[in-house]
Amino acid sequence: MTKHTVSRRAFLMGSAALSGAGLVRAANIKTRSWPGNHNDVRCGIIGYGPQGREITATLARVPGAQVAAICDTYAPMLRRAQRDAPEATRHEDYREILDNPDIQAVIVATPTHLHRDMAINALQAGKNVYCEAPMASSIEDAKAIARAAQNATGQIFQVGQTYRSNPQHRSVFQFMRSGAIGRPAMARGQWHAKESWRRASPNADRVRELNWRLDPAVTTGLIGESALLQMDVAYWVLGELPTSVHGFGQIMAWNDGREVPDTVQAIFEFPSGLHMVFDATLASSFDDAYEAYYGSDSTIVFRDRGKAWMFKEVDALMLGWEVYARTDRFYKETGIALLANATQLDAQNVDPTEDDPNVETPLWYALQEFMDNHAFGPYPPAANWERGLEAAAIAITANQAIMERTQKDIDPASYTLD
Amino acid sequence: MQTVRLALHAMATRFELLIHGEDMIQLRGAGEEALAEIKRLEQQLSFYDPTSEISQVNCNASEGPVRVTPRLYSLLRTAADVHYKTHGAFDVTVGPLMRCWGFVRGAGSWPDAHARKEALSRTGMDKVVLDDAKRTVAFKLPGMALDLGAIGKGYAIEEAGMFLRDCGVTSALLHGGTSTMVAIGTPPQDGNGWPIGVSDPLEDSQMLTSTSIRDEAFSVSAPKGKAFQKDGKVWGHVIDPRRGYPVQGAALSAVAHPSATICDAISTALLAMGRTEGKQVQQKFRGMRTLCAYHSTGAMDIISLGFNSTDSTTQQ
Numbered sequence: 001m002t003k004h005t006v007s008r009r010a011f012l013m014g015s016a017a018l019s020g021a022g023l024v025r026a027a028n029i030k031t032r033s034w035p036g037n038h039n040d041v042r043c044g045i046i047g048y049g050p051q052g053r054e055i056t057a058t059l060a061r062v063p064g065a066q067v068a069a070i071c072d073t074y075a076p077m078l079r080r081a082q083r084d085a086p087e088a089t090r091h092e093d094y095r096e097i098l099d100n101p102d103i104q105a106v107i108v109a110t111p112t113h114l115h116r117d118m119a120i121n122a123l124q125a126g127k128n129v130y131c132e133a134p135m136a137s138s139i140e141d142a143k144a145i146a147r148a149a150q151n152a153t154g155q156i157f158q159v160g161q162t163y164r165s166n167p168q169h170r171s172v173f174q175f176m177r178s179g180a181i182g183r184p185a186m187a188r189g190q191w192h193a194k195e196s197w198r199r200a201s202p203n204a205d206r207v208r209e210l211n212w213r214l215d216p217a218v219t220t221g222l223i224g225e226s227a228l229l230q231m232d233v234a235y236w237v238l239g240e241l242p243t244s245v246h247g248f249g250q251i252m253a254w255n256d257g258r259e260v261p262d263t264v265q266a267i268f269e270f271p272s273g274l275h276m277v278f279d280a281t282l283a284s285s286f287d288d289a290y291e292a293y294y295g296s297d298s299t300i301v302f303r304d305r306g307k308a309w310m311f312k313e314v315d316a317l318m319l320g321w322e323v324y325a326r327t328d329r330f331y332k333e334t335g336i337a338l339l340a341n342a343t344q345l346d347a348q349n350v351d352p353t354e355d356d357p358n359v360e361t362p363l364w365y366a367l368q369e370f371m372d373n374h375a376f377g378p379y380p381p382a383a384n385w386e387r388g389l390e391a392a393a394i395a396i397t398a399n400q401a402i403m404e405r406t407q408k409d410i411d412p413a414s415y416t417l418d
Numbered sequence: 419m420q421t422v423r424l425a426l427h428a429m430a431t432r433f434e435l436l437i438h439g440e441d442m443i444q445l446r447g448a449g450e451e452a453l454a455e456i457k458r459l460e461q462q463l464s465f466y467d468p469t470s471e472i473s474q475v476n477c478n479a480s481e482g483p484v485r486v487t488p489r490l491y492s493l494l495r496t497a498a499d500v501h502y503k504t505h506g507a508f509d510v511t512v513g514p515l516m517r518c519w520g521f522v523r524g525a526g527s528w529p530d531a532h533a534r535k536e537a538l539s540r541t542g543m544d545k546v547v548l549d550d551a552k553r554t555v556a557f558k559l560p561g562m563a564l565d566l567g568a569i570g571k572g573y574a575i576e577e578a579g580m581f582l583r584d585c586g587v588t589s590a591l592l593h594g595g596t597s598t599m600v601a602i603g604t605p606p607q608d609g610n611g612w613p614i615g616v617s618d619p620l621e622d623s624q625m626l627t628s629t630s631i632r633d634e635a636f637s638v639s640a641p642k643g644k645a646f647q648k649d650g651k652v653w654g655h656v657i658d659p660r661r662g663y664p665v666q667g668a669a670l671s672a673v674a675h676p677s678a679t680i681c682d683a684i685s686t687a688l689l690a691m692g693r694t695e696g697k698q699v700q701q702k703f704r705g706m707r708t709l710c711a712y713h714s715t716g717a718m719d720i721i722s723l724g725f726n727s728t729d730s731t732t733q734q
Binding site (some may be wrong): 050054060076077080083084086159195196198199200201204207256359360361411 | 446452471486487489
């Protein structure tokens with residue numbers, strides 16, 4: 001492993017001080033010695049399924065965060081909580097967390113259709129809220145949450161659209177926006193896995209609750225529950241929101257009485273005329289997940305949680321930095337790796353052609369942004385309620401189009417509060 | 419009675435899971451959740467993935483204490499406990515030695531004496547500071563690295579087994595690369611348990627021993643696979659952390675114990691221990707059975723504590 005002369009933590013604290021706007025903020029940093037400072041943000045986690053656990057594990061390593069309380073309605077999940085976060089108090093009713101004045105931040109990681117009451121009640125209890133994505137399973141719920149967030153001035157509301165906080169995505173975003181692909185032609189994305197989406201429990205009532213993703217009344221389907229983060233990157237880098245979606249859905253692998261398709265295709269139409277095709281399946285894991293943006297000069301592909309490569313057309317201009325860049329072979333194509341901080345790595349004597357050994361997961365960066373907002377904010381996070389509402393509206397409409405196997409216009413009013 | 423088979427490629431090996439029960443849809447759901455946990459732990463514990471929690475520790479722990487998740491901390495505590503009980507024969511700080519012997523991304527090569535001594539000086543759990551109150555890990559020397567390769571798979575299997583039980587599974591066998599496994603209950607056709615055979619390291623078609631496991635884990639280690647030859651000897655990828663050389667003499671070890679984490683760690687440690695030390699270790703873990711096979715002129719010495727050995731020259 002490459003040895004750094006400057007640790008990442010020291011570097012981040014240093015850069016935070018530089019960008020922290022003024023002496024008051026800088027003084028703040030000194031009080032944030034870490035770990036285990038009494039100024040740590042005390043967080044309550046609501047919902048201890050796989051995502052709640054991932055968030056808890058990640059928060060354990062985010063400076064300034066402390067998981068102080070965990071809520072789940074099912075005893076085995078609370079047993080896991082005890083192992084994962086022994087210091088946290090455990091609750092079956094989330095309102096106990098909201099009533100606790102020592103809890104500053106609440107993370108809502110329950111099934112999507114349960115977000116509404118929890119997020120709104122948490123905001124009304126004065127908590128800062130991190131709400132998992134999709135923000136809601138109906139546009140009405142999404143708007144209700146958005147309105148509560150808009151009214152909660154002085155409080156933080158962040159949605160779990162984690163790629164918005166990921167330095168790697170931000171870096172490639174700038175690159176895309178500077179016109180590196182030339183004239184955009186189309187976009188394509190996929191999310192592929194081989195799994196049934198079924199969840200098991202010895203308790204029959206619990207089985208029904210656990211399998212909410214397969215309940216047509218509340219699910220946002222594969223396009224919402226699995227593909228949302230990737231789709232979110234698409235509107236972000238393209239700089240426009242889709243106006244319509246054409247959906248298809250089939251049950252190809254798991255014909256076990258379910259009504260929710262295990263294989264879907266959606267074609268999104270954007271105002272510029274560009275179309276994006278997205279497919280998702282639970283029937284095949286081939287080629288995993290990626291998004292590709294095709295243009296007249298090059299195609300840029302995102303995959304593996306933010307890695308990106310550029311595939312150039314032969315007639316495109318040679319870029320100055322290209323000769324130094326790392327390339328990877330993909331069958332007959334050669335991709336130029338787009339690394340977030342190549343110059344920064346160079347300054348730290350880390351070979352920019354290697355993978356950065358200090359890189360964190362997108363969830364880590366998103367939670368770090370949430371924590372930093374407690375110290376330096378509140379300011380609107382990259383994934384604020386507006387981004388949450390847009391993504392939810394698109395996912396919900398796309399899922400409807402898929403379920404009805406039809407074309408649906410996306411009402412521009414669904415993207416905003418009146 | 420229905421049967422579901424699932425598989426996962428993770429931790430550079432193939433995990434397979436066999437579950438018996440009444441409701442196929444439920445069985446699959448339970449199995450997928452258990453395998454997803456293994457995948458998640460791979461991401462957390464991988465020595466090779468730069469975003470893993472272990473890589474973060476390896477990158478930063480020589481500069482100061484690194485806070486880790488409670489579960490990783492407790493796994494490192496277990497590793498330290500096994501280190502202590504095996505008198506250093508099990509050591510998760512073998513990273514520098516593994517690298518110096520060329521086993522990190524290759525089949526190994528003979529290092530020069532200086533590099534070996536240098537790597538050995540950066541090996542040792544005693545040079546890792548674990549702070550229970552702050553839940554931090556720090557290295558006393560630069561260039562140290564934790565490699566959970568000899569315990570991570572067992573830990574993942576143990577955790578996955580717990581998930582299966584939480585989901586109501588009462589009959590299952592889960593193994594990683596056929597070298598570490600956990601058994602839940604018994605298979606429908608055999609009330610004694612899941613039959614396990616250990617093949618002879620010199621002759622794959624021969625069985626060294628066979629046994630049954632039930633609500634128990636089992637692990638087997640051998641310095642085969644990644645290996646190279648020098649001076650007529652085979653040097654395998656299991657390194658004795660106390661001497662700094664790949665282990666010689668031990669051909670195979672097998673361990674049964676309620677914890678897959680302990681099985682995995684002890685089966686590796688036994689290869690680096692002598693006959694006497696090996697026997698002492700078995701007594702330190704309640705409910706443990708061990709079997710060790712050592713190269714000997716013309717045959718193999720087998721020391722079995724609790725297993726039936728089928729072709730032993732020495733049995734105790």
